[in-house]
Amino acid sequence: MDLAAEENKRRADRWIKGIKVGEGTFANVYKGTEKVTGRQVAIKKIKIGEMKDGLDMTALREVKFLQELRHPNIIELCDVFSVKQNINLVLEFLDTDLEAIIRDKDLIIQQADVKSWMLMTLRGLEYLHRNGVLHRDLKPNNLLISADGLTKIADFGLAREFGDPGQRMTCQVITRWYRPPELLWGSRHYSSSVDMWSVGTICVELVWRAPFLPGETDLDQLKRTFEMMGTPTDDEWPGHKELPDYHPTAMHPKQPWWTIIAPLGAEGVECVREMLKYDPKARLTAEQALQHRFFSVLPRPTAPRLLPKPKAELRPRALAPDEFTGKPRVENGNSMKRKAESPAVEPSDGKRVARRLFV
Template sequence: MDLAARENGQRAERWNKGIKIGEGTFANVYKGTEKATGRKVAIKKIKVGEMKDGLDMTALREVKFLQELHHPNIIALLDVFSVKQNVNLVLEFLDTDLEAVIRDKALIFQNADIKSWMAMSLRGLEYIHRHGVLHRDLKPNNLLISANGELKIADFGLAREFGDAGSKMTCQVITRWYRPPELLFGSRFYSTAVDMWSIGTIFVELILRVPFLAGETDIDQLKKTFHAMGTPTEQEWPGYTKLPDYHDVGAYPKNPWWNMISSIGKEGQDLARDMLKFDPLTRPSAKQALQHRFFSSYPRPTAPKALPKPLAELRPRELAPDETKGKPLLAPSGNGPMKRKAESPQAAGRNVARKLVFA
């Protein structure tokens, strides 16, 4: 047995794998424990053998970014080891997520609670962006919540480094309901503003307790967005009609859509309007959003430990890339399925090395 295999075996022996808590075509997640301490962990088993061309880019990116990013509001990677054809990521165990919070109608939460979840999300996102990374799949069930109430950003399979203004990227990222109009119109050159739109829609969803813009197709997503907010003008969003996949989806009148979230107060309405501006160049950065008067005004954000949490354990949830295929989830009302669809990026360079060198 060579040294690398022996080391992998020793790492695997450190952990006990328990019940499955998440599933997907290329990965399963199990609740586990550290043998020596009894600490709960999540073990994400990436099934390399199921992938047509070996370990795909999403798996590589997730390992890379989780190894590099360390912040209280980002899920922690504790270990990585391989067994046969599977790569295993050992992550801190987080027992629920923001989607479960939103959908649990037994929970009553206040503006101070919403403010706290938003502040933690933006702090994690500000750190990610400051380190030159786009998340590109922010949505409520990728915002996990620990036993002590801390919110942590997870699932970096669609994340991407940025920095070079000329870098061309795929527009087929971000679950559709949280995908900004520039990506729906085919923009291949974008930046942190795409994540800010996603956070803006999550903010509104926290207030309404239902998804804000829930389109069935890309065209329907644009129609629902423009129906809610009005069709953008050239003055409001210069040059958008020149985007690669632009098409006229109809003229909709301007609506004061922020009136539907008046319960959050004027400062909250203003922040939501800023994050959901059509022109990505005018959306605030995560740092600017954190400095918004919404966070310094009364009421103060709830301490994480005092935030409401579902009593039931997190049910098994689907993981990318099943999410990329739009498998139905139960709608909040219970009336039929809903879809949180996101397309994975084209896997250019799928023939990547099967062997990873872990720090």
Template sequence: MSTPVVASPPVPLKKRSGPATHNYSKERKVGEGTYAVVYLGHQVTTGREIAIKEIKTGIFKDGLDMSALREVKYLQELRHPNVIELVDVFSTPHNLNLVLELLPCDLEVLIKDKEVVFTMGDIKSWMLMTLRGIHHCHRNFILHRDLKPNNLLIAPDGQLKIADFGLARALGNPNEDLSSNVVTRWYRAPELLFGAKHYTGAIDMWSIGIIFAELMLRVPYLPGKDDVDQLDVTFKALGTPTEQIWPNVSSLPMYNALTVYAQPSRQELRNRFSAATEKALDLMIMLTQLDPSRRCDSTRALLHDFFTELPRPTEPRDLPKKSIKKEEPDAKRRKI
């Protein structure tokens, strides 16, 4: 495309003869959340496997949950190999249904699956796909605001896709306040912890940095028990921000420097991430800068040397998959 910045036009909802419900079959219930029930199904015309998210109505005072509206609003504008595809939306008399592409696995499952071994190439590949996806969101001025391994889904062909736009928001007029109570706690950027109301895409970059660390450590990097503890855990790992390293930080609504921790030295980080190369460490430090204006944006992150040094990022189709619980004894290699 000559101008890729252009937001893709809204997904044209297919012209259909009968009611939309007939185009999709709901077959099996696979999950239920507070706001929605997820079914597995097929597109009748093509036989394509899809997931249908049926939004519950009636339990909210305004009739319909905000997150569903957000999801529809932003997903229909975004078309990218690394963003989940919203195939269709239809309504039945009592429900709103989102037809999404079916993605059977997510990154959290893989991180927790101790039988799967990650190589640097694998991590690089996932980071690339995440960054490409978020780059597309940011250049269309959409903040995701809930990045975490659980929301990075994996397609059967290995492609990673950013999903769950229930907290997404377009960057609006600067005088509008944004809510600082967003992003799952462990992945929440320090400016959000300080209650900032005018943050930028940098909050998503922070989350990606923490996910990067988690991919290398295989355990959550900054697991705070509650919001106060999160501040403590974050600063213990990355140092307490001061006016020198983060100008104007003390003007943020909830700023306090309870305990002052020193900035970690490079050697400390090296010890913590023993498998990381110097360039990997560089990228992680850039992504987890406390000062949001110094944190690198998606373009700079993608251009980082980490992605061009060896090993090459693994091809998506060769990325590790969920291990099958009981392996056939037959498939095991025999030893003579």
């Protein structure tokens, strides 16, 4: 056995792999335990051997970023090792997420709670952006929550370094409901503002307790956005008609959509509206958002340990549709709902099913 194989075996022997708690096309997730300390972890097994068309680079990026990033509001990578053709990521175990909170209607969410979740998300995001990293897949079920209430950004499979103004990147990133209009119109040159749009939509969802802009296709996503927020004009978004996939759309008048987040108060409404500006250059940065008066006026953000958390065990999330074809994926012969969508009808058999983590 060579030295690399010995090292991988030593690392693998440190952990006890338990029950499977999540399954996806290219990864399975298991609940695990550290042998010496008994600490709970999540072991994400990435099936490199089944990947095609460069998806292995996605896995390598996730490892790279998680190895380099250290922040209280970013999930911790405890270890990484390979077994056969699989890469295993050992991550801190986080037992719930922001999506579970949104869809648990037994929980009462106060203004101070929303402020706290947004503050922690923005702190983690500001750290990423300051270090030249775009997340490119912010959504409620990628914002995981620890036992002591800390919100942590997870799932770095679509993360990417940025900084060069001439850098070309794919526009097929960010789950559609949280994807900004410039990506829907094919922008290949973008920066941290795409993540900020996602944060804005998540904040609206926390207040409304339902997705803000749940489009079924890219065209439908644009249509829903413009129906809600008005069709962009040249004055408010200079140059948008020059985007690669721009096409004229019906003119919709501006609606006072921000009334749905009125519970956040005038400062909160202003902050979210600044995140959801059409012109990417005009959106708040994470650093600017953290300095916004929304986070300094009363009520103060709820202490993380006092934030509401679901009591029931979480149910598995459905697989996301193929973003390139717009068709839902099929599992066991059945069409599955979007990953970002809460099931319309909960299963009635009373079985307690573990959720899908990090996939």
